[in-house]
Amino acid sequence: MDDILTEKPSVSVEMAPMEGITTAVYRRVYRKWFEGIDRMYTPFLVANRTHKFKTREKKETEVCSQDLIPQILTDKAEHFIWAARELRSAGFSEVNLNAGCPSATVTTKRKGAGMLEDTRALRSFLDEIFTAKESGDLPEISIKTRVGVSFYSEAEDIADIYAMYPFAKVIVHPRIRDDFYKNVPNKDAFRVFYDRISHDKLVYNGDLRNTEDVRMVYRGFPGLSGIMLGRGLLADPFLPKRIWLGDDAGETPFSEEEKKNLLGFLEELYEEYERELSEGTAIVKMKDLWNFMAVSFPGNEKLLKAIRKSRNGSEYKTAVRNCLR
């Protein structure tokens, strides 16, 4: 399985949905500057009783492509079915159900990871949506999930349930809801899914930050359908290419050539946000992204601080150029 790292992997390399960060603008500009991502997901779109998406959510699905999968967050099968139909008529061939968001405002409404609390309710939700899918007018359905709410032992029942339905993909982030983003992803809990779910639909997600992390997952779980990269990809947008080439980034991952590319990417991203939003909001968006990128600039505290403290576009751009010089 190591061999796949010497050429374009046969597993799909997927960009994780990250609300507020992997926006349509980010995804478009990312595609222009970097290679190696096979599938991307929109951050979650809320399906509720209004049966309308917000303007901001509509922007996420304005450009339809085969490698973009809209993600839906909801607590009612009826709303999911509405959203899936709507997205299918907009041209999408797959939608993804969010069963992983750990935020209390979401889980108390039994959405996101809150869906995993009551497995009977989860089953009836899935029964309803897959029955509707049999009627033929719904796209493929995938799920992105945590492995439980409060205990890793919950993984058994949840994996058994998913194994009963014809999901296109099952993306597993092996943390429980109560972990939020703390603790390490639990490989034993992932194995519970690996043992029950067909490998050609199983995708691993969680803390993949470099080639070695990916190699460990390939070794432990050969035959996976894909890997999904979140914070590791934000920190190092070249990560898919590194995985593909088997290149292990060192302490300072960016070569001179890469720094030039990264600067081009960041400048275009800023310009696009400024055009779409405003100078102030564009800076906020870029600083949010820099919170995830900072780990790739060890020892550059002063330069990073200048980015954090920048008050307008010109200060921001100068600070970024200094950091990438």
Ligand SMILES: Cc1cc2nc3c(=O)[nH]c(=O)nc-3n(C[C@H](O)[C@H](O)[C@H](O)COP(=O)(O)O)c2cc1C
């Ligand atoms: C700021 C932020 C926003 C996120 N938004 C979403 C989202 O909209 N939908 C989703 O399924 N997961 C979301 N996630 C979870 C990520 O997709 C991913 O599962 C998680 O970060 C673990 O993967 P990683 O260790 O590769 O980052 C978000 C995570 C973060 C940190």
